[in-house]
Amino acid sequence: MARKISETPHILATDTTTFTPVTHQGGDGRVSLAPATSSGAGLMAAGDKRILADVSRKTTGAITLSPNLFNINDPRNELNRRMASGQDGTVQTIADWFLSHPIDLTEATQYYVTMAGNNNFAFFDAAGNAVSGGTRVTSGLGSIYTKPAGAVTLRISMNIGSSAVDPGLCYVIEGSQPAVRFPPYGGILSAGTLFDIPGSAIASGTITYRATDFLTESKNLFRVDLTAPGALAANGTFQEAQVGALVYNTVPFRVTPGVTYVANYSIRFITAFGADGLPITAAGTNSSTPAGTPMVFPEGVNGLVVSINPSIAGAFQFEAGAAATGYERGGVQLAPFVLPQPLAPGWQGKTVAFYGDSLTSQRLWIIPSIARLGIIESHHGTGGARVSGNFASALHQQANIDAIPTGVDAVMFLGGTNDWMNNAVIGTIDDTDPLATFYGALNTIANRLKARFPTQPIFWGTPPLSQAGLPRSGFTDPFTNTQGTIDAYGDAIRAVARRESFPVVDFYRDAGFHSASLATLMKVEASLVHPSNAGGARMASVLIGRMAALDPPQ
Known part of the structure; x- marks a missing residue:
């Protein structure tokens, strides 16, 4: 079942000195400070969680929680280490492997895990003893793991050498279905903050168009600075990508139904989303769209995610019109009268x-x-x-x-x-x-x-x-x-x-x-x-x- 965009986050920050991510603390909706958060006399020990009973999803406003339980930036992650292939949880030193930190499990019994290639795993109880484990050999989309009785953490290791896998693209979420878009770990902006405010909408008694007329929006709707490795199928399912395979825009760009659009390079996948944040499968495609193909999207389509070859991402342009025009970097730019003359x-x-x-x-x-x-x-x-x-x-x-x-x-x-x-x-x-x-x-x-x-x-x-x-x-x-x-x-x-x-x-x-x-x-x-x-x-x-x-x- 496809998940809403509101459940697929955009990281606010990865520097924990300026932003403290919150982590899931069970099914009651409460949250806790991340392990490295300062409190009182000193820092909390790694893994120590202090529940803030008065902080809930509702009171955090625009900040919600990522469903991803795996933190690529956790200092307990280890390079050149892996779980043994048996079930005793033994850690071995071996080149070109990556070993995850102990991933705290929730009350859920099933977890969807996307760590592609050869990998070994083990579940541990509260005392740090291995409960069960084994070896998984797979590629592409992830696997469903069932939590054994007594397990509170999970560690997974993967071969990042021969498999050319980027561990930063992996995630662990509750349930048996893959995420719609890659879910980064940590605190996130809510869908309303990300998706429902047009970039041109500046409405304030003190911030007006007159005060910001030095800013203009690019004709190019695609922003290369908001891309990540991976791909989205037409039904919104996130697909892991081997290093260098495909990239996609992590924040959908807006399109208007009935308007003609064109891209200057071919597109591998197109995922269309409605205003509710759900993918509209019929409006997307899993077939390649050649460069210069006019595209018109039906009523109900609010935004697009495109998956493209990374080699052309730096010059890819998606714009309104029937024919591609000269490349312009996507995003908000200084108006021409502010900028110096272009290079040529x-x-x-x-x-x-x-x-x-x-x-x-x-x-x-x-x-x-x-x-x-x-x-x-x-x-x-x-x-x-x-x-x-x-x-x-x-x-x-x-x-x-x-x-x-x-x-x-x-x-x-x-x-x-x-x-x-x-x-x-x-x-x-x-x-x-x-x-x-x-x-x-x-x-x-x-x-x-x-x-x-x-x-x-x-x-x-x-x-x-x-x-x-x-x-x-x-x-x-x-x-x-x-x-x-x-x-x-x-x-x-x-x-x-x-x-x-x-x-x-x-x-x-x-x-x-x-x-x-x-x-x-x-x-x-x-x-x-x-x-x-x-x-x-x-x-x-x-x-x-x-x-x-x-x-x-x-």
Whole structure:
């Protein structure tokens, strides 16, 4: 059974020096101070609870309690420790495991536990003796544990190495059903405080729109600063995610029924909520929604949670309208007259076609560029594509260039890594045969791009330093083939671009990829050829600087 949004909290704070979370104390609705709360002569010992009979859910007002009994910030959590697989509660020292603090159980008899991967568990009585335990091997959604007689605490350990599980995404709640949205531990704001007050509603005798007209709301309804790993299905069920799988906005953003909305990147899941905080399954979807798809939501829908690929979260935009526009960070912003001029105001809302191989298809340097410049991406990256050669995916092929819309405002071409990896013949600058030499393919690409985009800027990029895994045909060392280093191919790109007056984005010379930094700036694979997040950020800074120096056509 789906649970209401009011039961899925938003943490007020995690610093217990400034905020004291309250914890559940049985079925009478009372609460107690957290174990580390100061009282009287000194601090209470860990696990000691003092019931405040006069404090109830009703009197705490906007603050309610999280259903999650597991505190990721509890100092009693232990790394490189686990429960033994037997039932005696023995704790073992072992690398890449995480052991939870003793989780205080309530009067409930069943608990829904989401600690994915291999994990061992044990129940303990009031004296600290193991009552029962065992081993659970699972993935995805959690399991239902039944409390044995005499048990007052539960400890769970999980393998966070081989399973790539983040213990911060796990929770323990009463009952047999998963939570709707991830429930952080501690004190929470009530649903009325979070969900029912629009961001634009400032109503006060002293705080008026006139007094706050320096603030504006972004057209982008999605806030990347309010995302967390995981996903929500259309029926509102929270799903654990392996590290790096999906992220979702933890606070629903408002939408208006009947209005058309669009996203600039694809969405994996959409969860629609009504004003009562319950999911409206029929209005959501468990199927992917492609970028640019117009979306209209029916009556009764009040807010949305979207689950997306984390690699595009920094440039994801969900906005009203039938077509995506230039990226703008979501949230409340200073009005334009207060802000200094953007980095490159002329590029805001312009569409740039990114054309190339897997360095382009993986987008790790494109996403930060979109976020900083506010551009719209037209994506044309193909993994494994070469510049030269007799291949359907080759970047000189007319069909591949014709796939780029003529209406884009600029083109960014990057290739050459796969030609270097496959020891393609470089040739000479006057070559014209794209099947025979790298220069011949570059000249063909230049002519075809000029013909298709006669007035638009055509940026050419050089591939960054890369390292081939050995043995590899034609390579004398990890950086050199029979034609030279990857920069020999970069020299050919610079030469043709200079002759054609194409602006060069020189990733090889300016992005800081060198032998000492490759292990950080490239993904660790058999060959170091694909930028990591850090490498993508370096490449983005080079592109941003080059584009900021040029205004697009008006």
